[in-house]
Amino acid sequence: MSDKWLPVSAALAAMQSQITPLTATESVDLTVALDRVLAAPVYAPIDVPGFDNSAMDGYAVRAAEANTGEPLSVVGSAYAGHPFDGKLPKASCVRIMTGAQMPADADAVIMQEQVKRTDAAIVCQATVQAGDNVRLRGSDIHQDAMLLTAGQRLTATHVGLLASIGIAKVEVIRKVKVALFSNGDELVQPGEALPSSSHLYDSNRFVLSAMLQRLAVEVIDLGHIADDPEALEAVFQQAMRSADVVISSAGVSVGDADFTKDVMAKLGHIEFWKIAMKPGKPFAFGQLGSSWFCGLPGNPVAAVVTMDQIVQPMLRQLAGEQVPVPTTFTAEAACTIKKRPGRTDFQRGFFEQKDAKLLVRPIGSQSSAVLTSVAQANCFIILEQDRDTVATGETVTLQPFDALLT
Numbered sequence: 056m057s058d059k060w061l062p063v064s065a066a067l068a069a070m071q072s073q074i075t076p077l078t079a080t081e082s083v084d085l086t087v088a089l090d091r092v093l094a095a096p097v098y099a100p101i102d103v104p105g106f107d108n109s110a111m112d113g114y115a116v117r118a119a120e121a122n123t124g125e126p127l128s129v130v131g132s133a134y135a136g137h138p139f140d141g142k143l144p145k146a147s148c149v150r151i152m153t154g155a156q157m158p159a160d161a162d163a164v165i166m167q168e169q170v171k172r173t174d175a176a177i178v179c180q181a182t183v184q185a186g187d188n189v190r191l192r193g194s195d196i197h198q199d200a201m202l203l204t205a206g207q208r209l210t211a212t213h214v215g216l217l218a219s220i221g222i223a224k225v226e227v228i229r230k231v232k233v234a235l236f237s238n239g240d241e242l243v244q245p246g247e248a249l250p251s252s253s254h255l256y257d258s259n260r261f262v263l264s265a266m267l268q269r270l271a272v273e274v275i276d277l278g279h280i281a282d283d284p285e286a287l288e289a290v291f292q293q294a295m296r297s298a299d300v301v302i303s304s305a306g307v308s309v310g311d312a313d314f315t316k317d318v319m320a321k322l323g324h325i326e327f328w329k330i331a332m333k334p335g336k337p338f339a340f341g342q343l344g345s346s347w348f349c350g351l352p353g354n355p356v357a358a359v360v361t362m363d364q365i366v367q368p369m370l371r372q373l374a375g376e377q378v379p380v381p382t383t384f385t386a387e388a389a390c391t392i393k394k395r396p397g398r399t400d401f402q403r404g405f406f407e408q409k410d411a412k413l414l415v416r417p418i419g420s421q422s423s424a425v426l427t428s429v430a431q432a433n434c435f436i437i438l439e440q441d442r443d444t445v446a447t448g449e450t451v452t453l454q455p456f457d458a459l460l461t
C-alpha cells in the first residue's frame with residue numbers, strides 16, 4: 056500500500072493501468088439505450104434521407120424553366136409520404152410540401168413565398184438554382200458508413216440517429232454493478248428525526264447514488280453501516296460478492312473510528328489511500344477479490360469531488376467506454392483565489408462571459424463540509440498542485456460541471 060500522497064494524475068494513471076474493461080454484452084431496446092456503451096460499431100443499413108425530398112413548402116420545378124419568367128402550370132401535388140405520381144410535363148410544376156419526395160424530373164424547389172400564384176399556375180419571383188431546397192438522398196447518412204463506434208456512450212442524439220436508420224435494438228456492454236454504502240454512527244436517514252444534536256443526515260449515499268445514476272450503472276444500495284468493524288466486514292463481504300466496484304463513504308482517514316481502510320486491507324489489497332487533491336485527500340483504492348474498491352472520504356464535498364474526478368473515469372473505463380478527456384477552459388480569476396501549494400485544488404467556482412473574457416471566481420465556502428458550495432457553482436477551478444494563491448487577473452483552468460453535477 057502506497058502511503059504517499061499521489062498527484063491526481065498519478066492516481067488516475069494507476070487506476071487506469073489496472074482496469075480491464077468489461078466485455079460481456081447484452082442487446083437492449085433503443086428506448087432504454089440512452090447512456091449505454093456500444094459494444095460494436097454501427098454501420099448504416101440505408102441512406103438517410105432515403106430519397107431526394109423538399110426542404111420547403113413550395114413548388115418543385117426545373118430551375119431553367121423557372122427562371123424564364125413564364126408561367127408554370129401546377130400539375131399536381133406531393134405530400135410527405137404521398138409522392139407525385141408521374142412525370143413533370145414541360146413548363147409545369149408540382150405543389151410540394153416539406154419532406155415530400157421530389158418528382159423524378161424536377162431539380163429544385165421554390166418556396167411558396169417567392170412565387171405569384173394564380174388558380175392553375177405560378178410565376179417565379181426569384182432566381183432558382185438547380186438543387187435549391189432539395190435534400191439529396193444520403194446527404195445525412197450514407198449506406199454502409201460507420202455511424203457510431205464501439206465504446207461510444209449513447210447520447211440522446213445517437214438514439215435518434217439509430218432510429219433514423221431503422222435500428223430498434225443495440226448491442227451494449229453490460230451495466231457495471233456498483234455496491235454503495237455509507238458509514239458512520241452519527242448518520243441518520245432522511246425522513247427520520249435526528250435523535251440528538253450530534254447526529255446529521257446521511258447525504259453522501261444519496262448524492263453519490265444520484266451521480267452514479269447519470270453513468271447508467273446498476274447501483275446496489277447497501278444502506279448505512281455503523282462504525283463497527285464486524286458490520287463493516289459483513290457488508291464488504293456482501294458487496295464484493297455482488298458488485299464489480301464497491302464504493303464506501305467515510306472512515307478512510309486516521310481517526311479512531313475510521314475502520315474502512317483496516318477492514319478493506321484485511322479482506323483485500325489497498326493500492327493507495329492518499330491523493331494530493333483538495334478536497335479528497337483520503338481516498339482509498341484497491342482490490343477486493345475480483346471487485347474494485349473506492350473508499351471515498353466522508354466530508355460531503357470531498358465525496359462528491361472524488362466521485363466526479365477520480366471514480367467516474369474508472370467506472371467509464373470499466374464500462375468499455377472510450378473515456379473522453381474532460382473539457383477545460385482557460386479563464387481569468389475575477390478575484391484573489393486562496394491556495395496553498397501541495398495539493399491540486401478543485402475549488403467550486405462560477406464562471407461567466409464578460410465581453411470577450413471568461414471570468415471565474417470561487418463561490419461559497421471552500422470547506423469540504425459545505426455541500427451548498429457545489430450546489431451554487433457551475434464549474435471547478437482547477438489549481439495545480441504547486442500553485443500558490445492566485446491574484447486577480449491571473450489565468451486559471453476551469454472545468455465546467457459535467458453531467459454528474461448538473
Ligand SMILES: Nc1nc2c(c(=O)[nH]1)N[C@H]1C(S)=C(S)[C@@H](COP(=O)(O)OP(=O)(O)OC[C@H]3O[C@@H](n4cnc5c(N)ncnc54)[C@H](O)[C@@H]3O)O[C@H]1N2
Nearest residue numbers: 237239257258259260305306307308313336352353354357
Ligand atoms: N488528523 C487528521 N484528520 C483528518 C485528516 C487528516 O489527514 N488527518 N483528513 C481530513 C480530511 S481532508 C477528510 S476529507 C476527512 C475524511 O474523513 P473520513 O473519510 O474518515 O470520514 P469521517 O471522519 O467519518 O467523516 C468526515 C465528516 O464527514 C461527515 N460524513 C460522513 N459520512 C457522511 C454522510 N454519509 N453524509 C453526510 N456527512 C457525512 C462526518 O460526519 C464528518 O463530519 O478527515 C479529515 N480528518
Ligand code: MOO
Nearest residue numbers: 334335336357423
Ligand atoms: O479531503 Mo478533505 O476534503 O480536504 O476535507
